[in-house]
Amino acid sequence: MVKLDSVFHALADPTRRAILARLIEGEATVDEIREPFAMSQPSISRHLKVLEQAGLISARIEGTSRPRRIEPVAFAVIEDWLEQYRAIWQANYARLDEVLTELKLKDDAT
Amino acid sequence: MVKLDSVFHALADPTRRAILARLIEGEATVDEIREPFAMSQPSISRHLKVLEQAGLISARIEGTSRPRRIEPVAFAVIEDWLEQYRAIWQANYARLDEVLTELKLKDDAT
DNA sequence: TCATTATATATTACATCAGCTATATAGCAA
DNA sequence: TTGCTATATAGCTGATGTAATATATAATGA
Known part of the structure; x- marks a missing residue:
């Protein structure tokens, strides 16, 4: 839901x-997802469970592996929620555009 | 940041x-913000602090009250983050549009 | 100055989170 | 069946979150 x-x-x-x-x-198995992280497999599985229960990803069973993929609906729901604030932040867009460019240079955008 | x-x-x-x-x-004081909630004033103030530290709102001092307002930059940052997923969820847009309509009927969209 | 109003901070209790290790399960291959 | 690989679950621990009550602070008005 x-x-x-x-x-x-x-x-x-x-x-x-x-x-x-x-x-x-694209799709990735738990081991593939785990690879870049210095984190135990159970911890990654836990994160995947949180993401899945939030509706952000889903799993598919393929033999012994369970590849995950992004579930678009959840993102649409965020987009939809954000909609009500769009009028407010777009009113300041001229400035915000510059601000965002600056933020992108400084911040970690992940 | x-x-x-x-x-x-x-x-x-x-x-x-x-x-x-x-x-x-529009702007609102702590008491005005508090009004609809069955929650203590300190708890509301705590929530306001969390929102403020996240950059989502800001405070202004006016006499003894401190009206809060929405801070647009934070929303732009979310929008910007969401951007990278837009291609994915828009690919499924035709269906998502219906899904969202349904969700809006069922869910609490706050 | 004193009281009042608006808001913030301190403290405490309890719940939830995020990591770990150990162990369980499920499919495949020998 | 046995063992191997991929993944999930259980249980523990320390850190963090959220609510409440009690108290502090800061501005205003008498």
Whole structure:
């Protein structure tokens, strides 16, 4: 049912956002997802569970592996929630555009 | 510096999202913000602090009160982060549009 | 100055989170 | 069946989150 509470909670963790970023490239197994992280397999599986329960990803069973992929609906729900604030931030767009460019240079955008 | 960790964490709480929704209408003092909630004033102040530290709102001092308002930059940062997923969810847009309509009928969109 | 109003901070209790290690399960291959 | 690989679950621990009550601070008005 894609609840904003769990969606935003899932997104609040940098490891989970990095996992999502990896899945933009396409499906990946737990081991493939785990590879770049200095983290135990159970911890990664836990993160995947949080993402899955939030509706942000889904799993498919293929033999002994369970490749994950991004589930677009949850992102649409965020987009939809954000909609009500768009009028406010677009009113300041001229400035914000510059601000964002600066932020992108400084910040870690994952 | 608007960190996604703190932004998403702030948004994960329904009370805080309701506060933001209230602020869409415009500036409000703590007491005004508090009014619809069955919650103590310190708890509301705590939520406001979380929102402020995430960069989602800001405070202004006016006599003895400190009206809050929405800070657009943080929302632009979310929008910007979401951007990388837009291609994925828009690919499924035809279906998603219907899904969202359904979700809006069922869910609490705050 | 004193009282009042608006808001913030301190403290405490309890719940949830995020990591780990150890162990369980499920499919495949020999 | 046995063992190997991929993944999930259980249980523990320390850190963090959220709510409450009690108290502090800061501005205003009498």
